[in-house]
Amino acid sequence: MFKILVSDPISRDGLEPLLEADNIEIVQKKASEEEDLTQYDALFVRSATKVTAELMNQMPNLKIIARAGVGVDNIDVEQATRKGIIVINAPDGNTISTAEHTFAMIASLVRHIPQANMSVKNREWKRTAFVGSELYGKTLGIVGLGRIGTELAGRAKAFGMRVAVFDPFLTKERSEKIGVEKHSLDELLSSADIITVHTPLTKETKGILNHETIGRTKEGVYLVNCARGGIIDEEALCTYLENGHVRGVALDVFEVEPPEHTRLLEFEQVIATPHLGASTKEAQLNVAYQVSQEVLLFVQGKQVTTSINLPAMSEEAYRKVAPYDGLAQRIGTFLSQLMNEPIRSIEVEYEGSAAEIETSYVTKSLIASFLKQRMDININTVNAGVLARERGIQFIEKVSDRHSGYSSSMTVTINGEHSSSEIKGTFIPHFGERIISINGFSIDFHPSGHLLFVQHTDVPGVIGNVGKILGDHAVNIATMQVGRKEKGGEAIMMLSFDKPLEETTLSSLKGLEEIVTIKAIEL
């Protein structure tokens, strides 16, 4: 049974794909109120539940965290990655709702609608106190032209506004296509009548509007934050509201939510909503449905497509990757058993059609299989890169346009403290994964089951001697391949058996003087 804890209010209708599936149980309860967190495989959250390292430690079976929304700043993604937990979100399910909410906030701000509403409800009729400004002809400054910023820009243009944008990752072509003016932050600050932020909260965007930058805005500017608390510094806002430089502020998000201690709420010119950007029936259905479908893929052993900590891959792309993923896992497991020594680097070279797939995923899969043999922790494609780096193992990925006779291949070289090993493999439709070379010796076998790798001097009688010892120990040889580089040099044997080789058999084989290396491999 795959157990999911839904810790924040998430649309039940959106969870339908999971509710309809067999072997999935959903519990809707705050993580802080659940006593036995160890039983859960998945955790669903919005922005309220803080998914800290401590919470993850209490959930040893956690495999996937689903954020039914965009921002993942409430999730310790780095820690999740280290633990091999996939983090997914619903990147565009609430875009329209948030853009509409932002626009409603802007319109409310310049026409003083919330204040006028309160006044009328207090039985007042102050028509001159609430004289506003038109949006038509004004300049809207958008910091961050992503999904929400772009939707907002379209709405602002429909109202006859000029749109100035600051986004360091925005190309000139895209800004022209959307019909906005691309500016530096300085230009935007000095020209905009209303400034709205739509970036994620990062080291770079935290306090992007602060004491110094707000000081460079137009006298009487309006500021809006419907993205994340902290992108506009709250103390700086108070200063500029007090001295009248900022005429009004609209906030959907706060540095601390709920914002119990901020002075901001005491200002008449501040209008606020309790993080409602995504709170529409449509957005909630969209985001819950998006993450549910992804988690269902995960439960079915398929590739998720919107992960924060895995390379994004469509089903079509994964279909191409899958055969090499299987091959990489076998090569990684094989090499890890072949080399009992500390590792410095792992190099993977892709050739032919293998070079056209999402190679970074396959490389991570290979590293995970290699490290799995050596570590007693959960290792997968999510944390393989981080764990390898933490252990000082360099990994290098190359794509080659060489052709070595096969339409596709991958060559893995492991450089250890004392020696190196190299395996080349390919995937042949109808035949599956094949190992075609080991340490430069040509060979051809399917890497699976109970195997024995033997490297020996190429002299008469070795094969017979190995066969005799195996026979004496009642070991039946299932398959056997041999390979060599040159006559009289060194050669290799690859044998497979119906059951694992006993230690005593292996010791007897090690006694043969022609043998250079011998390793039992379990795949």
Ligand SMILES: NC(=O)c1ccc[n+]([C@@H]2O[C@H](COP(=O)([O-])OP(=O)(O)OC[C@H]3O[C@@H](n4cnc5c(N)ncnc54)[C@H](O)[C@@H]3O)[C@@H](O)[C@H]2O)c1
């Ligand atoms: N209030 C709500 O309920 C609500 C709902 C949805 C999203 N959000 C917030 O809105 C944010 C934006 O959402 P989105 O879907 O448009 O994200 P997005 O990723 O599509 O867009 C973010 C944009 O910010 C830009 N950016 C990044 N760093 C920047 C910087 N230093 N300066 C200027 N621009 C920068 C990026 O280039 C990108 O274009 C989210 O991160 C989320 O926190 C809030």
Ligand SMILES: O=C(O)[C@H](O)COP(=O)(O)O
């Ligand atoms: O990042 C988001 O998607 C929004 O901030 C929405 O947050 P919520 O799911 O808590 O409403």
